Amino acid sequence: MVARHTCAFALTTALALAGSAFAGERDNTVRFAYDQVPENVDPYMNNVRVGVIIGQQVWDTLIYRDPKTNDYKGQLATAWKWVDDTTLELELRKGVKFHNGEEFDADDVVHTLNFVSKPESKVVSSQNVSWIARAEKLDKYKVRIITRSPFPAAIEYLAGPVVIHPNEYYEKVGPKGMNEKPVGSGPYRVAEHAVGKFIRLERNGDYFKDSPKPMPKIEKIEIRFIPDRQTQVAEMLSGGLDLIMHVALDQANQLKNVPHLKVVSGETMRIVFLNYNTTENTPASPLKDIRVRQAIAHAIDRESMIKQIVGEGARVLHTQCFPSQFGCTDEGATRFNYDPAKAKQLLKEAGYPDGFDIDFYAYRERNQTEAMIGYLRAVGIRANLRFMQYAAMRDQVRAGKAPLIHQTWGSFSVNDVSASIPVYFKFLPDDITRDAEVRDLLERGDSSVDPNVRKEAYKKALALITERAYGLSLYSLPVFYVAAKNLNFVAYPDEMPRFWEMTWK
Amino acid sequence: MIAFTVKRLGLAVLVAVAVSALAFLLLRASGDVAIALAGEGARAEDIENIRRIYGLDRPLLVQYLEWLLKMLQGDFGQSLYFKTDVLDLVLAKLPTTALLAVFALMFALAISLPLGILAAVYPNSWIDRLCLSLAVVGQAMPNFFFALILIMVLSISFRVLPVSGSESWSHFVMPTVALGYYVAPAFMRLVRAGMIEVLASDYVRTARAKGLSGASIILKHALRNALVPVVALAAVQLGFLLGGSVVIETIFALDGVGFLAYQSITHKDLPVTQAIVALLSFIYVGLTLAADLTNAWLDPRIRIG
Numbered sequence: 001m002v003a004r005h006t007c008a009f010a011l012t013t014a015l016a017l018a019g020s021a022f023a024g025e026r027d028n029t030v031r032f033a034y035d036q037v038p039e040n041v042d043p044y045m046n047n048v049r050v051g052v053i054i055g056q057q058v059w060d061t062l063i064y065r066d067p068k069t070n071d072y073k074g075q076l077a078t079a080w081k082w083v084d085d086t087t088l089e090l091e092l093r094k095g096v097k098f099h100n101g102e103e104f105d106a107d108d109v110v111h112t113l114n115f116v117s118k119p120e121s122k123v124v125s126s127q128n129v130s131w132i133a134r135a136e137k138l139d140k141y142k143v144r145i146i147t148r149s150p151f152p153a154a155i156e157y158l159a160g161p162v163v164i165h166p167n168e169y170y171e172k173v174g175p176k177g178m179n180e181k182p183v184g185s186g187p188y189r190v191a192e193h194a195v196g197k198f199i200r201l202e203r204n205g206d207y208f209k210d211s212p213k214p215m216p217k218i219e220k221i222e223i224r225f226i227p228d229r230q231t232q233v234a235e236m237l238s239g240g241l242d243l244i245m246h247v248a249l250d251q252a253n254q255l256k257n258v259p260h261l262k263v264v265s266g267e268t269m270r271i272v273f274l275n276y277n278t279t280e281n282t283p284a285s286p287l288k289d290i291r292v293r294q295a296i297a298h299a300i301d302r303e304s305m306i307k308q309i310v311g312e313g314a315r316v317l318h319t320q321c322f323p324s325q326f327g328c329t330d331e332g333a334t335r336f337n338y339d340p341a342k343a344k345q346l347l348k349e350a351g352y353p354d355g356f357d358i359d360f361y362a363y364r365e366r367n368q369t370e371a372m373i374g375y376l377r378a379v380g381i382r383a384n385l386r387f388m389q390y391a392a393m394r395d396q397v398r399a400g401k402a403p404l405i406h407q408t409w410g411s412f413s414v415n416d417v418s419a420s421i422p423v424y425f426k427f428l429p430d431d432i433t434r435d436a437e438v439r440d441l442l443e444r445g446d447s448s449v450d451p452n453v454r455k456e457a458y459k460k461a462l463a464l465i466t467e468r469a470y471g472l473s474l475y476s477l478p479v480f481y482v483a484a485k486n487l488n489f490v491a492y493p494d495e496m497p498r499f500w501e502m503t504w505k
Numbered sequence: 506m507i508a509f510t511v512k513r514l515g516l517a518v519l520v521a522v523a524v525s526a527l528a529f530l531l532l533r534a535s536g537d538v539a540i541a542l543a544g545e546g547a548r549a550e551d552i553e554n555i556r557r558i559y560g561l562d563r564p565l566l567v568q569y570l571e572w573l574l575k576m577l578q579g580d581f582g583q584s585l586y587f588k589t590d591v592l593d594l595v596l597a598k599l600p601t602t603a604l605l606a607v608f609a610l611m612f613a614l615a616i617s618l619p620l621g622i623l624a625a626v627y628p629n630s631w632i633d634r635l636c637l638s639l640a641v642v643g644q645a646m647p648n649f650f651f652a653l654i655l656i657m658v659l660s661i662s663f664r665v666l667p668v669s670g671s672e673s674w675s676h677f678v679m680p681t682v683a684l685g686y687y688v689a690p691a692f693m694r695l696v697r698a699g700m701i702e703v704l705a706s707d708y709v710r711t712a713r714a715k716g717l718s719g720a721s722i723i724l725k726h727a728l729r730n731a732l733v734p735v736v737a738l739a740a741v742q743l744g745f746l747l748g749g750s751v752v753i754e755t756i757f758a759l760d761g762v763g764f765l766a767y768q769s770i771t772h773k774d775l776p777v778t779q780a781i782v783a784l785l786s787f788i789y790v791g792l793t794l795a796a797d798l799t800n801a802w803l804d805p806r807i808r809i810g
Contacts, residue, residue: 037768039586119554126551176588196598196760197671226669226758227767230653235668238660395537429549 024242025486025504029220032243032497033232037196037225039124040179043163044116047125049495052161052413054223057201057499058099059163059184062090062109063155064212065415067492070324072155073212076104076164076185085150085449086133092141096208098166099189106137111167113145121175128161128412150447152454153416156326160414187216187500198224201499216500233482236261242484243497249311252480264481265313266491269322270410272368274472275424277403277432284358284403286350293469295346297336299379300372304338306475309367313478319462320421320473324493327417327445327458334466343379355380361397362406363390365477369406398429408477413494417458418446425465433470506801513797517790521783522573528782529569538773559585572776576783582776586769591780595762601671602754602761605680606746610739612685613692620689621696622723625731628701636697640690652683652756669758680757684750688742695738699731733803740796744789 024030034050043055064075074080077090096104113135116123123129131154133146147154169183182190185208188201201221209215224241226232233251235241237258247255252263274296276287286292306314318335321328347355360376360383362369373383383404386396396402411419424430425438426446438461445457465471481497483489486505489497539556556562575582581591617640624636659679660668670676703709704727712722751763762781769777 039584039772040588045588127548130548197758224670224758225760227755227764228758231656231669231756231758234653234656234661238664238668240660240668394540 024484027220028218028504029222030218030243030487030499030502031222031224031241032499033224033226033235033241034244035225035227035229035232035246037227040175041182041190041193041199042165042175042178043161044121044123044125044129045175045179050223050225053496054182054199054201055161055163056186056496057188057221058182058186058190059165060096060186060211060213061159061163062092063159065156065159066212067494067496067498070415072159075159075212076109077158080155082449083144086147088145088147088154089138090143090145092143093208093210094141096185097206098169098183098185099204100166100169100183102166102168102183104164104166104185105140106143108164108167109143110135110137111171112165113162115170116162125161125412128157131157150449152446152449152451153326153414153418156414156416156419161412187211187213188221191220196225198222213498213500217503218499221499236482236484242487243481243489245479245481245495245497247480247482249309249480252311252482255482260485261482262485264483264489264491265311265478266481266495267313267315267476267493268410268479268495269324269413269415269493270408270477271317271320271322271420272365272406272408272474272477273317273320274372274474275397275405275407275432276471277397277400278470279400279432279434281400282403282432283401284356286352286356286358287403289350290469291346291350292352293472294336295343295350295379296376296381297469297472298339298343298346299381300375300472300474301338302474305368305371309371310475311478311480314475316475317473319466320424320471321417321462322411322420322476322493325411325415325417325420326451327454328420329455329459329462331459332463334463334469336469336472340375340379347380352380355382357382357384358404359384359386359402360404360406361386361388361393361402363388363393364408365406372406394430397432400432402432413496415494421458421462421465422446425461425470435464435468435470438464438470509801510798513794517794521787521790524786525573525576525779525783526569528779529572530565532773532775532778533565538775572779576780581780581783584769584774584777586772586774586777591776594777595765595780595784598760598762598765601759602747602750602763605677605684605750605753605759605761606743608677608681609685609688609746609750610743612681613689613742614735614739616686617689617692618696621693622700622728624693624697625700625704626719626723633697636693640693643686644690646686648683648687649752649756651686652679652753655679655683656756669756671757671759676757676759680750680753680759683756684746684753688746691738691742692735695735696731699734700727703727703731734800737796737800740792740799741789744785744792747788748785 036048036050038046038048038051040046041051041054043051043059060076062075062077063080064073066073074093076093076096078093080088080090083089092106092109098104113132115121116129117132117134131147131151133148136144138144163184165178166183170178180193182193187204187207189204190199191202192200203216203219207215226235229248232241232244236244255261256263276293277283278287282288302316306316318330318333319328347353358381360369360373362385366387369385369387373385376383397405409420409423422442425433426442427434427439441457441461445454445461448454479495481489481491488503488505539552539561560568579592584591584594587594620636620639624633627633656668656679659666666678667676709722709727712726750761751767754761754764755767766778766781769781
């Protein structure tokens with residue numbers, strides 16, 4: 001730990017000798033690095049962030065959500081309407097070509113959606129497509145998508161992860177061939193893909209003018225896979241890269257002082273919260289008492305945590321969803337202020353004047369877990385940290401062995417509450433509360449097509465969760481980007497660098 | 506010699522099998538593989554699907570024996586994460602790691618030979634102490650720390666070398682130095698000890714009496730004999746370098762077997778992890794065997810013990 005800090009400090013001071021690094025501007029190339037390697041750049045065959053990023057540059061979706069206004073615009077589709085509760089009819093755009101010259105039409109939509117919705121296709125992020133029953137062609141530029149059950153969030157998914165592949169090419173080469181030589185219709189085409197090392201993108205000169213994604217100004221993008229964060233920072237300092245993301249807070253603060261770099265912090269849709277196992281067989285019986293749960297809520301100082309360790313851009317959340325998600329609101333929710341004296345009082349009333357012991361599970365941002373352990377100990381709750389890999393922790397949670405969990409959820413950047421709260425409260429395997437009233441409200445919200453009915457149901461469910469103190473919503477997580485100072489770059493909450501709108505200063 | 510070889514070969518095979526079994530078991534000890542594969546957000550049916558598809562619901566012994574049998578036929582299975590043939594995947598990354606290991610070994614020898622000779626020619630002098638200190642620093646400093654220092658000096662302060670990647674020979678300079686510096690001390694000490702012993706021997710005294718120059722004695726006569734144990738150690742160190750380069754490969758973004766091992770572990774890509782452990786252990790066992798046999802052939806006394 002000391003070595004890393006010393007190194008980071010030394011790295012920063014070393015750049016007194018480093019000159020400016022505007023190589024990117026000279027050859028109109030943005031060099032970006034990411035630490036994870038997608039196992040397959042076909043967007044349906046990986047579930048890493050960089051896969052999503054590459055997906056949006058190289059491919060298009062039927063519908064497009066404007067990141068600034070959250071309005072839905074047509075991209076590969078020009079119009080759409082719900083014919084009934086489970087049938088969506090779309091009109092498609094004419095005159096669009098894929099990077100290999102194939103013309104876009106209904107066959108591409110039908111083939112892609114029918115292929116990815118089949119379990120045999122082994123799509124990695126199956127929840128993004130499992131709502132699709134099938135797609136049907138009505139004529140050359142008209143399709144219908146039938147959903148398995150009423151699924152109002154369909155529009156959001158069609159505007160996000162569900163990209164369209166060229167059917168002739170995809171049928172011939174499949175996901176494996178798509179990984180080796182990716183072909184889409186997006187603003188960038190793949191010039192070279194060295195699996196595991198880098199992927200080079202080039203501006204698509206024939207990109208259709210009516211797309212809500214504008215014709216890019218940056219001609220080339222080079223995405224390199226560099227697993228070590230320190231190396232990424234070193235590359236930024238030496239001018240080898242123009243943009244990196246997920247930089248740790250302490251490093252970001254130091255890099256602020258580097259003359260040719262700038263730090264951009266963006267809030268993300270990832271929410272952080274505590275889960276409690278309040279079922280009959282919970283390993284921590286104190287959690288069954290609402291006063292104990294309320295005590296925990298009053299014991300943690302979220303504002304201080306944001307200021308000191310989470311970082312700029314984060315905000316305190318009062319309900320377990322991200323504010324921009326449709327249906328997310330904290331209206332009517334019970335709010336818990338930081339009041340350790342009240343926490344101690346509540347514990348005494350509940351019969352724990354000397355506190356109690358409890359296992360506290362976590363899998364990331366360990367410094368935040370440790371801060372919370374400190375707060376809990378101050379009111380007498382002796383939390384014992386059990387830090388492990390996500391997979392191992394999930395086992396424990398689903399087996400009912402984890403009483404208190406420090407959890408995060410990114411909703412796969414889907415801007416609809418159905419992608420977040422039901423995971424933990426709808427009697428699915430991760431639901432360790434099992435409140436039937438909450439579940440029924442969420443059912444109503446998830447399956448109605450009327451937006452007002454949905455909003456009302458979700459509002460009631462979210463408020464009920466806070467009223468009964470099931471868990472504690474903490475805050476949203478910010479992500480820190482480091483960019484070359486001369487790169488115009490905007491950070492959006494969906495953690496998607498949009499290369500097509502970047503320019504040089 | 507034959508009996509010795511057969512005994513050693515048998516031992517090597519046993520070691521290799523034991524290591525593969527251990528790796529197989531330990532990999533399954535931390536968490537349900539099916540959940541790890543399914544990833545965050547997967548539903549129960551997806552996980553059960555995965556369990557069935559990959560045969561993870563069968564007894565452990567059955568899974569292990571099946572894997573062992575297939576491996577002996579050259580079939581290491583499919584990578585669960587990359588969805589390609591495991592052997593192809595590993596062989597594609599092996600050249601980078603092998604290149605790095607060989608360069609590192611050459612670098613280690615290039616600095617340890619002169620240092621060792623110098624230390625031996627002036628034993629217990631300040632030169633000797635200096636050489637030893639240089640060696641100790643190499644062994645004491647964590648190689649990731651050294652790598653970062655190199656990056657700081659050679660890439661950031663003085664833009665002489667690229668930070669990461671594997672496109673050109675210049676990309677291999679810093680990784681080679683960082684990795685090689687770590688194994689150099691062992692060689693240096695061996696060369697020093699060997700040279701001191703040889704320089705005190707009768708035939709060297711004879712050569713001196715005959716009037717041969719110092720350089721000729723050291724390089725032509727003494728060094729050749731002192732190098733015998735070094736060659737044996739080099740074989741073993743090569744095995745270590747092949748398996749121990751994960752950190753260097755990660756820092757310098759070299760897409761080699763070490764980094765592949767790290768990725769396969771974090772993604773619970775069992776077939777790949779098992780294959781890498783098996784292949785590297787076989788290579789290591791093979792190199793150790795070669796070192797043993799070389800030593801035994803050169804020095805008959807070893808064959809009896």
